[in-house]
Amino acid sequence: MTATDLACATDHRRELVIANGLNGIDGIEVADPDPTDGTVALCVSLLGPVPTDLTTDHLRVDAEPGARRLHVLGVRARQPHDEDEDGCLEVTLDRAGDGTTYHLALVEPGPHGHPGRQPLHGFDVRYHRAPFGFCGGRVADTDCPPGPECPPSPVPAPALDYLAKDYASFRRLILDRLSLLVPGWRERHIPDLGVTLAELLAYTADQLSYYQDAVATEAYLGTARRRVSVRRHARLVDYLLHEGCNARAFVHVHVKTEPSPPWHADEVALLTAFEGAPPPGHPLRWEELPPQALDGAHGFEPLTDDPGGPLPLFPAHNEIRIHDWGDGQCCLPAGATSATLVDASPGPDRLRLERGDFLLLEEVLGPRTGRPGDADPAHRHVVRLTWARRGQDEVLGTPILDVGWAAQDALPFPLCVSTIGPAPECRPLDRVSLARGNVLLVDHGTRVEEPLGPVPGAQDAPRCEAECRPAEQVPAAARFRPRLAHPHVTYAEPLPGPSACACPPAAAELLHRDPRRAAPAVRLTETVGQALWLPAPDLLASAPDDRRFVVETDDERASRLRFGDGRTGRQPDPGASFTARYRIGEGPAGNVGAEAIVHLVLRPGVGGHDLVVRPRNPLPAAGGTPPETPSEARPAIPVAFRATRERAVIPEDYAELAVRAGGDRLQRATADLVWTGSWYEADVALDLRAAGPAAGCGCSQADGCGGGECTAAEITAALEHARRLGHDLRVTPATPVPVELELTVCVQPFHVRAQVAQALREEFSAGVLPDGRLGYFHPDRWSFGEGVHISRVLAAAQAVPGVSSAEVTGLVRQGEPDQGALAQGVLPMGPREVVVLDTTRPRNGRITVIAGGGR
Incomplete structure (x- = not known):
């Protein structure tokens, strides 16, 4: 290798050349080809002054064999225009080259007017020649990507036996290889040191082989066996493998003191009976509880909107x-x-x-x-x-x-x-x-605390950036996946917020649980700065500064915490420490029977241990749900996105989503796309259910909100995220149509006429009959577009005991003229109208019974 081919990372010769008064090429800039004639200009920067007496005989362009040949057309010295600009030697080439590397050399003229091989007088033997290139036949916007300056020597690939996959085969393979490399070593006894080393290597290879197989197994949903792997696969298709949900219960606290106990919700816990517990009657001290009382199977905590708020316990509320x-x-x-x-x-x-x-x-x-x-x-x-x-x-x-x-x-x-x-x-x-x-809503789970950290830091191996200057080392957070010390972390569903008209959720709604909405009851607080970190289902949508983490619970119900990487979720700083506050106790273990919760416990530092309180749960706890198993979820994961509709485009989509959002409060919904003159409006009508869970939030009219308006507002909010862009949305209750019905009947002999007439009024009422049946005009028996058929009315009237014959003598919409319903046999309704006949409310229809005969 010549001196010009030597590649060095540190250039000391440049300073030596300048110190000895020699000149040389410092760098070459390649300009864009001239669009008129295709020539290319090179700006050659020198270490010293730019000579003014050079000709084309002093320049030579060398290229590799087979490369496009280039010729120098002209050269001139370009002097700087100001003191901040360096001069250069401007060289004109006849055309652009290809992707190979070219070298420009300043040489002494040779015989016959051709460039020679000797460096130009006054130029250094190393710096009289410099490379330049065109990056594939064009001038590059940036420097061309360099090749490896010092490529490593090729190493022959070892002969691998891919059939060796377990300990025995790896051991045999290693011993066979040693027989070839060290033919004189023939010892095969187990106590021999060489055999021991071979078996250690075989054991390590067996573990690595198992790891490879395990990774390949967990990489696909169909073969994954670990719960964490199945959960991650499911999240990629927007399916949540739920971890169950804890139980809830109502606890009545009998207080025998005045004034009321000054306790807050986060200062109190409630326990079921446990071995060695004292008789109920006085609060227990948290620090004196035995370990078996804090294992997560017995503990409950008050569930309030404000954990730091006072508990409303008053002696007057006992009875x-x-x-x-x-x-x-x-x-x-x-x-x-x-x-x-x-x-x-x-x-x-x-x-x-x-x-x-x-x-x-x-x-x-x-x-x-x-x-x-x-x-x-x-x-x-x-x-x-x-x-x-x-x-x-x-x-x-x-x-x-x-x-x-x-x-x-x-x-x-x-x-x-x-x-x-x-x-x-x-x-x-x-x-x-x-x-x-004095009734408290409580949910299952015992609170524990433990320290986590510090976060380990990873640093690159020390290296030198230059002579006598080590490179700066910036510590980065290493992999930090702490495992919580206590298994069975509580997954709890958050309390539902007020309805659209600010009405509180009903007690029945609070006991209804959806395990897919349950979140891990884990909070992290940084030791320095007291920054709060909150759990999230995943980190796919987390910003780089979001303090979020994922709780991953395995098949043994042990939980690990997974943090972000700085791109999806914030990465903990190296050396940071956390305090984990979480609850343990999950699933059906919290579904305790009635009268099982009998102890009230006060946290450390809370007074009032001499007060007389007797907690009890009059009803059994409910809602504790076991976690979903991978075998249950695996068939549902691939088709989950098809089973749950998340967008509304056609009217049927709006109606389906409205029924799903309304739940038990709706019996039906209908929708139409109405052209407003500028765009379409999705007009959704709701048929509210009256029997069972009532429509709306249950507020009275005195509170300023009606059931239909509440439900419409809630469903509007639920449909907003699914509606098609460009569609307006309007959700209203169905249009009620009060009707007036006149029924003339003949009463059988030996039946009291007044009693039969009253029985007919009850049969055609809007309430629930004594035998549990719904009245004929009960709202849940009518829906959109269902007209009042005279034949059905007569059939219901004839079924009343004591009725000999019946005739409908009047059937009209209340306050409207007769539309010929008697002649047609039906009083029709529009597609968004619902029949109403409720004599207990004004302007909600009327029924008239004209009875004859009987006694």
């Missing part, structure tokens, strides 16, 4: 009488959504119930015997108040409190308030059923 207005043998009927409670005069015993509080309605005495042991445990029901108004019973001089709750919390059974006691006394019994406040 609240249900007002009977001075009557006897009273009961709250099934389906009741309101009650009147006996209040007290202003003072410590006055009720403090307000909107959003929970109320327990409970039978405490047997209605037939008057004994507490005969009370039916199934006659317990928790409601959530949507309104409360104080009043006064002027007749009895009793302060009262009227309360109401949503129709979703309607009383599912008749609740006896007062009755007649057993014989022979037959005395009146009151307080058969009571209302109780």
Whole structure:
């Protein structure tokens, strides 16, 4: 190799050349070809002054054999125009070259006027020649990519036996190879050091082979076996492999002290009975609990919108009488959504119930015997108040409190308030059923804390950037996947927010769980700076500065935390430490029976251990769901995106999504695309359900929101993210059409005419009949476009006992003239109209029964 072919990383000779007064080529810039004649100009920068007496005989362009030949057409010295500009030697070539490397040399003229081989006088032997190129026949915008300056020597590939995949085959392969490399070594006894080393290498190779097979297995959904792998595959197609959900329960706390305990929600925990527990009655100390009480199987925590807010516990709410207005043998009927409670005069015993509080309605005495042991445990029901108004019973001089709750919390059974006691006394019994406040919503899980970190830092191996100058080393965070010490991390569904009209969720809605909305109850706080990190289902949409992490729970229910890489999610800084606060306890283990939660525990530093409190859950806990197994999810993952519609384009899409968003509150929805003159509007109509979970949020009209408007607002919000661009959206309840029906019947002999007429009014009412059937005009029996057919009305009338014959003598829309329904046999309805006939409400239709015969 000549001196000009030597490649060095540090250039000291340049300084030596300048110090000795020699000249040389410092660099060559290649200009774009001239569009008129194709010539190319080179600007040759020199280490010293630019000579002015050079000719084309002093320049030679060398190229590799077979490359395009270039010729120098001219050369001139270009002097700098100002002191900030360097001069150069401008060389003109006849054309552009190809992709090979060319060399320009300054030489002494040779014989016959041709360039010679000797360096030009005054130029250094190394710097009189410099390379330049054209990057594939064109002038490059940047420097051409250089090839390897010092390529490594080729190494022959080893002979690999790809059939060796386990320990025995690897051991045989290594020993056979050693027989070729060291033929004199023939020892094969196990205690020999060489055999031991060979077996260690075979063991390591076996582990690496297993790792390769495991990676290939987990790389595909069809063969993946680990829960974490299946979960990651599922997220790529927007399917969430859920981890189950914890249970919830309602707990009544009996308080025997005044003033009320000054406790906050995050200072209190509740436990089921455990071995070695003291008798219930006083709060327990958290620091004195045995390990078996904190294993996650027994703990519950209050679930409130404000964990730092005070708990509303008042002695006056322990037992609240249900007002009977001075009557006897009273009961709250099934389906009741309101009650009147006996209040007290202003003072410590006055009720403090307000909107959003929970109320327990409970039978405490047997209605037939008057004994507490005969009370039916199934006659317990928790409601959530949507309104409360104080009043006064002027007749009895009793302060009262009227309360109401949503129709979703309607009383599912008749609740006896007062009755007649057993014989022979037959005395009146009151307080058969009571209302109780101090009801807390709790969910399963015990809180624990543990430190995590520090985050390890990874640094490159020390290297020299230049002579006597080491390169700067910037520490970067290494792989940090901490494992939580306690398994069975709690996955809890967040509390639903207020409805579109700011109505609180009903108690029944709070017990309904969706495990796919459950999130891990884990929070991380940085030790320095106290920055909060929150869990996320994945980091695919996380920004580089989002403090998010993913909790990945494996098949043994142990959980690891996965952080971002600086692009999708923030990467923890090297050396950072965290405090993990999380809860343990999950799945069906929290579905404890009634009366199982009996202890109240106070956190460290909280006073009030001498107070008398008795917690109890009158109803069993519910909602604890086991995690979804990979075998259950694997068939559903590939087709999940087809099963769940996420966009609305045609009217049927809007109707389907509206029904899905409305849930049990809707029985049907219809939609049309209406041209407004400039664009299309998706007009969605809702047929609200009346039986079962009621439409809307259950607020009373006094609260300023109706059920239909609430549901329409909620469904509008749900459809906004799915509607097609360019479509307006309008969601309204169905148009009610009140009708007037006149029915003339002939009553059979020996039947009381008035009783038969009353039975007909009940049969054609809008309520629920005593036998549990829905009345003929109950809203849930009618939907869009269903007209009133006279034949069906007559069939229902003839089925009433005592009716000999029946005739429809009038059928019109209320307040409108007759449209000939009697002649046509049907009163038709429009596609968005629903029949309404409810005599309990004004302007909601009317039925007239004209009865003859009978007695």
